[in-house]
Each structure stands twice: as C-alpha cells, then as structure tokens.
Amino acid sequence: MSSDGPSKVAIIGGGVIGGGWAARFLLNGFDVSVFDPDPEAERKIGEVIANARRSLPALYDKPLPVEGALTFCDTLEEAVCEAIWVQESVPERLALKHETHAAISAAAGKGAIIGSSTSGFKPSELNEKGARAIVAHPFNPVYLLPLVELVGDKATCEKAAEILRSIGMYPLTVKKEIDAHIADRLLEAIWRESLWLVKDGVATTEDIDEAIRMGFGLRFAQMGLFETYRIAGGEAGMKHFMAQFGPALSWPWTKLMDVPEFNDELVGLIAGQSDAQSGAKSIRELERERDDNLVGILRALKVSDNASGKVVSAHEADLVVSGERDGLPVTLNRQVPSSWTDYNGHMNETFFLEAGSKATDGFMALIGADAAYIASGLSYFTVESHVRYLNEVHEGDRLTATSQLLSGQGKKMHLFHRLFRGDGELAATVETLLLHTDLKARRTCVPEGEVAEKLAEFERIHSGFDADGAGRFVGERPGSR
Template sequence: MKAAIIGGGVIGGGWAARFLLNGWDVAVADPDPQAERKIAAVLDNARRALPALYDRALPHEGRLTFHADLATAVAGADWVQESVPEVLEVKHRILPTIVEAAGPQAIIGSSTSGFRPSELNAAGTGAIVAHPFNPVYLLPLVELVGDTDTCARAADILRSIGMYPLTVRHEIDAHIADRLLEAVWREALWLVKDGIATTAEIDEAIRMGFGIRWAQMGLFETYRIAGGEAGMAHFMAQFGPALSWPWTKLMDVPEFNDELVDLIASQSDAQSGHLSIRDLERLRDDNVVAMIRALRRTGSGAGGVVTAHEAALPDAGERDGLPVTAMRQVPVSWTDYNGHMNETHYLETASLATDRFMQMIGADADYIASGRSYFTVESHIRHLDEVHAGDRLTVTTQVLAGAGKRLHLFNRLWRDDTLAATVETMLLHTDLSTRRTSDPDPAVAAHLSGWVERHAGMPAPEGAGRSVGLGR
C-alpha cells in the first residue's frame, strides 16, 4: 500500500509517520528544501512514541521517498493526503493536479481544519475532508466529511492504521472538534486580555481538572455523572438556567491586534520558553502515551482504539520451528540509568509471550472468565545481551512439559539475530473459585498435548533447568 503526502509540515509529517510506521510506503511532495529534515524530526519522535502504545510490534516500516514532482509522488497511491497551508486558493491550485495524477483507486483527503468539502471541490476534485489532530501519529481521531461511499472506504483504511474515523453527518465550517476548541480558545483569549488569568493559569485549569475527565469520558458522559443518580435530565434542570447568565463571551471576539499578540506571546514565553519545541513535543508524546496506555485497561476512549488495532495486527508465524508469541519494540520508559532495558521488562516481555501461548491453547479471556487459568509459580531469567530503547524484540516459546496441571515453558527473547535473554517459566492450572490447582478443561489439555508432541523431538534448550549461580 502506498500513501502520498502533499505538504510536509507538522501535520503532513505526522500523516507520513502514521502511515509509514504501519507498514505503508510513503511518498512526500513538498517544495520546501527543509522538508526532508523536518519530517525526519517528526519521524524520530514517532518511532520513539507510537510503538510504546502497543504490546505487539507494529508492521515493519514502509519505504519513505521524497519528490520534487507532485505527479511522481501521487502515482500509484492508494491514499493521497493534502496538507498544504490553510488557504483555499492554494488548495484549489493543488487538488486538481492531484486528481489528474492519481489513479481512480486513490482516496484524496484534505487535512483542512475549517473548509467544507463543497468549498474544496469547487473545481470538481472529489476530495473528502480527513481532518486529523496533532500529533497525527499518536492521536487517533480523524474527522471525515464528504461523499458517503468515499468516507466509508476511508474509514476502513484509517482503522487499519490505528485511527478513529468520525464521519460528520453534514458539512459545517470547522467540522465538530474545532468548533468546540474554538469556543474554549475564545474564552481563554478574553480571560488573558481582561487580566483574569495568565496563559499558564488557564492551562493549569484544563490539565488539572476537566482535561483529564474529557480524555476518558468526553463532555456529555461527564455531565451525566454530575447529575447523580437522576442522570442527565437532573443535570440539565439544575444547571440549564446558567446558559442564560452572562458567563461567556462566545459571541464577542477580542480585537486581534499587536497588543493582544504580544501579551499572549510574552506569557507563553514565560510559561514554556525554557524548553525547545523538540523538548515540548517529547514531553507531550510521553504524557499522551502514558494516558492512552492507562485507558487501555478499561478500553475507554483512545485506549480502546489502540487495543482494537493491536488485535487486528497479523500473527508473526514461526521462527526456528517455534511459535512467535510476542513481538514488540522497546519503549524509552523500559530503559534504566545504564541505558538498557532493566530486568522487570525482560519478565514483562516473557509474560506477554506466555499469555499469547495460553490463548493459543484455549486458555484465553473467555476461559479465565469461566473461572480457570494458569498461574505462574516460578521463573528464571538469563540476561545474555543488552537491549536498548527502539530495539525490536521477538519471542519464541518452546513447551518443555504440559501434562496434568503443569505447564513448563521456555521463552527465547531475540534482538534481531542475537539471543538477548531466556525466561523459563513453570505454571500450574488453577481453579479461580477455590484458588487451588486443578486439571485443565479437556479441550485445553488436548491443545496443549498437541504442542507437547510437536516440541518433543527438539533438543533441550541451553540453560533450561538451571538456577542462579550455575554455569550458562
């Protein structure tokens, strides 16, 4: 699959990273001589952050190319994303050129944050709005506006690269999310202009309070809870009258002059000027990754999107005749003061492999919900080589024994072609209602027996059965 990105700024670079890190070939067209350098900086951040959302490895990166000629970049593309400056005349000049160079299979999306499809397509270009949010490689939301069939096709592609398509029912200026953001932005400008609050204080009000609530429940569900047991109707009855009070200046815009710009800019410099843009981006990315990973536990918001995307990633197959039970990229958060992955995460990686093997024999989430599972009773790790942030780990699992209640596994952790560690694990099947060991369900036992037979002829792994202090 190929994506063509027209315009390599912050948004275009984010689109390039999102497609590239999901295995697509990406062609970028941008006349800016600095485009390649700028996109490289975005990709550095994306490679650091996006894989950290997942417990499985994303596909191998596609091929990235840069082109001075727009038609060459677009040729053969399945998706073309226009991310040129938000000037309608510029888009009217670029979109017909894209249409002329693209094949009929190509979806043409515009990153516009405000223009409607009818405005974009004044020249009959057939583009849809595909409006993302920065950073595109981490935040899943994409607002789709335009032809119904094209938006449906686009939605399928976006879901396949881990995004959340939201199809807007009717075209409207600024779509949905930016209209909400514009309301908050206007109020914030007035609060600063009138001396009520500084830029830092407004940011604290958001991130210390309702920003956290919105990340996992949005607006209406949050207010439903505020209504207590009586729900949303009670909330509306209680707080509805406030809508007529003079709390807002939404219909009044502060004069956008040099004085206001200087006021906002000086306060912003005082707030964050000690950090470079790259520092701020990495701080933002680390925080976003941590919050989305927290939301994965309950499947809420963006966490549910990542979990669903991860489940759709292809199985890794086999290596050396053994099933690949885990593949993932090492996030920065797994490294310690020595600069390499610490022992906690060797065990965590092996536990992911063990969980996957349990699923393979039928001891999956439904089985556990029925009251049965395997409990780890002993593990032994051998650290054979260093592993660093960004390394891609592949884990294979060999069954050493699997009769009755016992499940004895040997996990090999590979960094490319180097054996970085082994984790030997003994598990016992357990009845969750009694918390005592028990025999597994016959179907699970049969699946396990098949793997035991398959691995019976393999030589015993080097290091199996050893304890701390014994020779390697």
C-alpha cells in the same frame, strides 16, 4: 494493503500534519510518496517520522506491519500516480486548496480517495471549482491521536473510514457539513476564552494550561464532555445536571461571541508568557515529551478498553505475532516504551517479568488457551517465576521472546522464555511454572481436548532443545552444585 503488496498513499504538503499522515500510513505498511516544494520538506518529515517510529510502536504489544517505502517526488503528478489515497495538507488558504485539488483531481485515479486535512473549510467550498475531495481532518500528532473527522460524499467517507480503521484511527463522520467541523469548534471556544483571560490579566498561559491538564483535561481524555457532566449530575443524571447548572448559561461567564483584538500588544503578551513557560525546551524535546505522555495515557486507556484505548486494542487485535527463532515459536515481538525504563536509562527489572508474562500469553494462545478458552471458565495461573538479567535493554529496542515448553504433564505447564534484543543478543530468560485452573471452582484441574493435545505435541518437539539456565536457584554460579 492489497494481497499483491503494499498500497500506495500520496501526501501533498509535508508540514507537521502532512508529515504525521505520512508516518501513520508508513508505519502501518503503506508505501508513501510525498510532494512538497519546500526544500526543507525531506528533513522536516524525516524528523516527524523519527518521532513516530519512537512512539507509535510503543502503544502496542504486537509488532506493526513491515514499514512501507517512503519516496519524495519532484511533481504532484508523480506523487499521486497509482495512489489509492491522496491526502492534501497545504496551508489553510482556499485559493491554494482550489489550485492543489484541481491538480490532484486531474492526476489521481478515478477510484482514489482524495482527502483534505482542512480544519475549517467545508467540502462544498473545496469542491466548488470541480474537485472531488472529502474532508479528512486529523489531530496532531496524527501518528498517535486516532480521531479523523470525515465530511463529504457518503460512499467515499465509508470507504475512507475502512482504511482509517485499518491503520488504527477513529473515523468520525460529521452528519452535516459546517465550518470547522466538530472538534475545532469546541477548541475555538476554549481558545477565545483563554485569550481574554490572558489579556485581562486573570491568568497566564501557564495558569490556563495547568487548569486544563490538572483538571478537566484528564476527565475529557476518557469520558468526553457529556458523559463527564452526566456524572456531575449525581444519581439523578443529566436532567438534574442541566436543571442545576443550565441557568448559568445566561450569566456573563464567557465572551464567546467577542474576540480580543489581535494586535502587537496581545501577540507579544501571549508569546512572552509562552516563552517563559516552555522556552527552555526545544520543539523536538516538547514533541517527545508530549508523545511519551500520550503513549502512557493511551496505554492506560487500552488496559481498561476505554475511549481512545479501545481504538488501539481493536487495531492490535488485527496485528500478528508469528514466526520461529532457533526452532522455537516467537511469542512476543514488541518495542520497549519509555515507561519501561528507569533512572538508569534501561529497562526496569519489573518489565522483564511483564515481558515474560506476555510471552506466556502468546504461548497459551498457541495451544488454544486463548481469550475464548478463558471465557469458557478455564485458564492457567502462574505460581512461580525466575528471571535472569543478562543484558541491558533500552527504550525503543525491539524485544522478541521465544517460548520452550519444558513440561506439560498433568496440571502443570513449565515454560522457559528467552528474551532477545533487536541486535540478537540474549537479554534475559524467564522461567515460569503455571497450573491449569477451573475459574468457576477456583481449583486446579487437568486440561483436556485440544489444549492437552497441543501441550503433548509441543513437549515432544521441545524435548530435544537445550534449556541452559532453567532450573537454577537465585545466585547460583557455574559449578556450585
């Protein structure tokens, strides 16, 4: 975004992909204008954005930027006016794309990036009538999956990649233009083979889905194809794998160059099995289930700083927790993910303690005991905690914490965190005692320098604040002492 305020992005075509683009940009602080002649476009995009608001912030332990403004426009020209990025997501018909890009090129600013969500067409095909588009091909749901395949003019792709990284996406520049780019060519191979397996009665749609999600799909999520096969080669690595399994490529295992006829019989067979497999749930229910699972997988990969989780971590590093509440520093500001809730439908007690731990991390960063400090061999270890549960917290609630330093004398750091729901109600308090530790010697020691100075300053400032609830024993009631 520019220093003068939110930058504007235009979305042309508001289906599932266009709506996903709108959500990704909007929730990362961009103003978004949409043009789609479909009279149901506003409702459809609104439902996609509602799903995104529920899931995307749950990936992060910091707040996303203030949401941008969403505008639905009556004309394409109104939508693209002053936009720094125009994303076309109309149906995959080349004549329609030519018509749309001619209008975009005529109306958009000269410096605007014009991207196409096309899954198959090459830039040379999109631009053969004078347009200036690049391919910016995302994956559904766009607001959660980070990959965007970029194809086209090198300078424009580099500029596009910078913006995409700023909204938490992973731009992959395709080195040569080719039909269907990279990922869809791989998916097409699996799709073709799956159609034959169903048609020939070898497997049902559910069998195939189980084979993927119970097996190689889990490996691919964090290692991809070649790294997975490298491990399959054992200590001898990729050369051994290829020598052992290479001959199988000449065996008649697949029908990749042959496609079953798409007649009514095959369509009915596939559709009927799919209805039996998933028809009990609505599309919205399936989308929410998908999003919750993706958030869980992405957060797990974020912990290991691996694959797509590394993209989330890099984006989160640019997000900021700041501000004050009631004179105390805000050290946690995040959305409660579905994985933090239990069978009662509210936030599980375990995660109140995790929230307190994250607030402690936030306070440590304020006094200079940050990642660099820990890397130098010094940190704080928690030795005791006490949580009071005061109000229910539910999935999707905003959870904010303030931190009060009760004591920073000697080796000790005694903190009192207050956890607030988005409606302002106090949900819990977390009191915690930590000891400053030399990580190399594995012994406690007294902090020095900037950390000691900031502790003394915070203790002086916070000494005048009340700390109702601190110092209690478990089960204590008013007047029991």
